[in-house]
Amino acid sequence: MRVEDLVHFCPPGRLIIGTGARAQLPALIERLGYRRGVLVTDRFFSQKTPWVDEYVSAARALGIETVVFDGGAPDPTTTLCDSATAAIRRTLGGHEPDHVVALGGGSNIDLAKALCITLPSGRPVHEFVKGLTAANRPLPFIAMPTTAGTGSEATPGAILIDPENATKVAVMDNSLRPQVALIDPEFTYTCPPSVTADAGIDAFTHAIESYLTLDSAKFDRGGDADPGYSGRSSLTMLFAREAIRLCARYLKRTYDNGTDIEARTGMCYASVYAALSYGSAGLNAVHGIAYAVAGATHRSHGTTNAVMLPYVLEELAAARCDELLDVANIFGIATTDRNQAVRELCKAIRSLIESIGIPTTLKELGIDQASLPSLLNDALAVTRLLKAFPVTDAKAAYERILQRAYDGEPGEFLAAA
Incomplete structure (x- = not known):
């Protein structure tokens, strides 16, 4: 202990670590009361691994419907976020999601965090760079990292590239920390x-x-x-x-x-x-x-x-x-x-x-x-x-x-x- 410390500590709502722990997630989401979600990932995970289909099927068996967006990319841009927002909202057909799940490395997690902010209203992500207010609380967020490094599953920011000037912009708020951070080491086994x-x-x-x-x-x-x-x-x-x-x-x-x-x-x-x-x-x-x-x-x-x-x-x-x-x-x-x-x-x-x-x-x-x-x-x-x-x-x-x-x-x- 250091008596001079001014502690302000904000961990994820739930932290789950364990080999094979991903199998627990659908039941936990059901327990939390969520019923309509968006899974943000990229085509490698949707096409080259069984993880996306396994999750969507297990969630559906518990009455949880999931829209999959697999257009994630390295160093996601504000443009990608805005186009993904529009595409997902079209797929939802007027229904509002009650949670967002990310599967992937830091880039997919950053994109998913940003979508937690933009999906409810459809507004461009640039409108939120200066900060969030009580009127634009993000959707509950769940992170499943597939690399052991970025730590985005425990941080308050969504980092995107602004293609107009090639600089990084951030949407920062403690409400962007995940409700659930699930770390399954098996996700990392095939990392080159x-x-x-x-x-x-x-x-x-x-x-x-x-x-x-x-x-x-x-x-x-x-x-x-x-x-x-x-x-x-x-x-x-x-x-x-x-x-x-x-x-x-x-x-x-x-x-x-x-x-x-x-x-x-x-x-x-x-x-x-x-x-x-x-x-x-x-x-x-x-x-x-x-x-x-x-x-x-x-x-x-x-x-x-x-x-x-x-x-x-x-x-x-x-x-x-x-x-x-x-x-x-x-x-x-x-x-x-x-x-x-x-x-x-x-x-x-x-x-x-x-x-x-x-x-x-x-x-x-x-x-x-x-x-x-x-x-x-x-x-x-x-x-x-x-x-x-x-x-x-x-x-x-x-x-x-x-x-x-x-x-x-x-x-x-x-x-x-």
């Missing part, structure tokens, strides 16, 4: 190594970044009585630390051997625990800079996070030395030299990233030196994440991080005494 790596490093980044982020007592909630993010607390740090431990143990194992059921299950727990941490604590510089890098390179979210992670950790050596030493211990680094411990931790994390096939420098992503100033400006524009970076001069820190990530060289730092 590249997806396993990308999702797994995303989970690890969520865990370690939220473990080190701004304290809840210092976090600017903007006067919001129900903030989506509110800084780290002893509660979020418990989840973050366990997620870090699980990633250190299972991420490489899962990448090396996708049939390792213990490792697959361990990464599912890691992803959920990381989400329970960052879903309330929030994130900072890794994601803030990675968003800019993704915009410039169109590389995946996990990859751009991974490239930035070791260099951001170096920058936190003074402000978060004790926590980094704790993480170093989790990674088996045992030295009494604080600077050496942090340095070895950053090296170990970079080696982990490299070992799962992800680049470790901006050069490897195709970024040139001349692009660094524009990347800096784009990263600084994500003020929500900038303000949560617990350093004294965030702009200067971002500049150093970008240069080190370009050069691929460790920084000179002094851990706190």
